[in-house]
Amino acid sequence: MNAPERLPGLDAAALQAAVDGAWDREIVPELTDYIAVPAKSPLFDADWAAHGHIERVVQRAAAWVEARKLPGLKLEVIRLTDTDGSPRTPVIFFELPATVPGGNEAGAPTVLLYGHLDKQPEFSGWRGDLGPWTPKYENGLLYGRGGADDGYAVYAAVTALQALDAQGRDRGVVRPRCVGLIETCEESGSGDLPAYIDALKSRLGDVALVVCLDSGAGNYDQLWLTSSLRGNVTGKLRVEVLTEGVHSGDSSGVVPSSLRILRQLLDRLEDSATGRLLPQSLHCEIPAERIAQARETARVLGDEVWKRFPWACGADGGPVLPTTTDATEALINRTWRPTLSVTGAEGLPAIGDAGNVLRPFTAFKLSLRLPPLVDGHEAAVKLKALLEDNAPYNAKVTFAPDGRVGAWGATGWNAPPIAPWLESALQRASQTHYGAPCGTIGQGGTIPLMSLLQKGFPKAQMMVCGVLGPKSNAHGPNEFLHVPYGKKLTAAVAQVVAAMADVQAAA
Numbered sequence: 001m002n003a004p005e006r007l008p009g010l011d012a013a014a015l016q017a018a019v020d021g022a023w024d025r026e027i028v029p030e031l032t033d034y035i036a037v038p039a040k041s042p043l044f045d046a047d048w049a050a051h052g053h054i055e056r057v058v059q060r061a062a063a064w065v066e067a068r069k070l071p072g073l074k075l076e077v078i079r080l081t082d083t084d085g086s087p088r089t090p091v092i093f094f095e096l097p098a099t100v101p102g103g104n105e106a107g108a109p110t111v112l113l114y115g116h117l118d119k120q121p122e123f124s125g126w127r128g129d130l131g132p133w134t135p136k137y138e139n140g141l142l143y144g145r146g147g148a149d150d151g152y153a154v155y156a157a158v159t160a161l162q163a164l165d166a167q168g169r170d171r172g173v174v175r176p177r178c179v180g181l182i183e184t185c186e187e188s189g190s191g192d193l194p195a196y197i198d199a200l201k202s203r204l205g206d207v208a209l210v211v212c213l214d215s216g217a218g219n220y221d222q223l224w225l226t227s228s229l230r231g232n233v234t235g236k237l238r239v240e241v242l243t244e245g246v247h248s249g250d251s252s253g254v255v256p257s258s259l260r261i262l263r264q265l266l267d268r269l270e271d272s273a274t275g276r277l278l279p280q281s282l283h284c285e286i287p288a289e290r291i292a293q294a295r296e297t298a299r300v301l302g303d304e305v306w307k308r309f310p311w312a313c314g315a316d317g318g319p320v321l322p323t324t325t326d327a328t329e330a331l332i333n334r335t336w337r338p339t340l341s342v343t344g345a346e347g348l349p350a351i352g353d354a355g356n357v358l359r360p361f362t363a364f365k366l367s368l369r370l371p372p373l374v375d376g377h378e379a380a381v382k383l384k385a386l387l388e389d390n391a392p393y394n395a396k397v398t399f400a401p402d403g404r405v406g407a408w409g410a411t412g413w414n415a416p417p418i419a420p421w422l423e424s425a426l427q428r429a430s431q432t433h434y435g436a437p438c439g440t441i442g443q444g445g446t447i448p449l450m451s452l453l454q455k456g457f458p459k460a461q462m463m464v465c466g467v468l469g470p471k472s473n474a475h476g477p478n479e480f481l482h483v484p485y486g487k488k489l490t491a492a493v494a495q496v497v498a499a500m501a502d503v504q505a506a507a
Helices: 012-035 052-067 147-173 193-204 257-268 287-302 327-336 376-386 420-434 448-456 482-505
Strands: 073-077 093-094 111-118 137-140 140-143 177-183 206-212 224-229 229-239 339-346 359-369 396-401 439-443 461-464 480-482
Touching: 012 052, 012 140, 012 147, 012 224, 012 420, 012 482, 052 093, 052 147, 052 177, 073 193, 073 359, 093 147, 093 193, 093 339, 111 147, 111 482, 147 439, 147 480, 193 448, 206 448, 206 482, 224 287, 224 461, 229 257, 229 339, 229 461, 257 359, 257 376, 287 327, 287 420, 287 439, 327 439, 359 376, 376 396, 420 448, 420 461, 448 461, 480 482
Parallel strands: 111 177, 111 206, 206 461, 224 439
Antiparallel strands: 073 093, 093 177, 137 140, 140 480, 229 359, 229 396, 339 359
């Protein structure tokens, strides 16, 4: 790979060297400790406040940021309460004054850097020498829950700013005003975040650039910019037919199976033969620009779009087949079309414990991914009506969406048009630190903050990126952080922030 380019004012080679050293000396050890803490998001740990795991990782991260001693840095751990007086998950908020002349005046452009510290639950299937809370650093990969999704973000963001400020002392490089927002409720749909955005609105300033480090990468060979994110509705669908289990020989044929009724309800939502979701309200028109970008990304990634998954051995000895082997269609399916996943179940005993009993109820945890332009709450309301109305056999059917009443679901995000300065900065940063052009890719996951910020700051540019590349397996077993990629991404972020300062200084 080519050596980092020397840019006017900015020594990219020195920048990358400083970032690499910080990752090796400071970030990897910090993330190793972070992974060991089961700081599960409130959706998966109702007693999160009493357990103290989220508090522990917040305090540790805040202390680390303050220990960097960046001139003028102000940091606060903010704690709000809900309307009923219960605690909301805390947020780390920091401010760093600009070094560009006039950068701290009212209305001056601000960079907002975002990440989160809460985690998904353990899941099963980890490699024998690994575990969700057992960090292991091996061949440049840091294994364990939450390192890549997205505990690294606060450390990488502050390291980027620190390396940039060192260039300011040595070479006169300037930097705009920066603020950081690190939440602890993202994996639960960011239900607490709107309250914090409202409380901090006057302190955020005029956000001109959002750097979100919670996304993914198509490969580890270039910088990847996220162009869209799907929304999401999750919740529990429960079907109850009896008050207790009864002998299946005595009751089957008279008492309807709760699982059969649940299957009928899902048939209202999904064509089981194709996976297509049936309600038209869950679909949206796909912008032509995104289809063109998917074609270009498919050209770059090829069959790796679908081959990168850990397919099981199929019926003929070959691998299980994907829904499509067309790379463009696969990319569009996972970014702009709604899909249903069943991610959990209740009322089903383990096979070894299953006697001849007709069960009283069946419950499924549903995860419904939504196209970026479909409103999450409206989709949740319609889904609830679709599943509950006119229940077969008058069974007791309830669908309980996750989230706060009146704020169910998370709305996706479609990136605004990219400004010429940002396009140029991204391409230069990717070529400088990766030796390849910046790629563009839609992501199938959800970052609720992005739609909130786009509404609040409609003129802001968005650099949404991350380290979740092939086989990194966020939320699943053997999740890992690709440290070499994270190092390059950190330096690329610093370079883009410096480019914004140049634009600001020239204005």
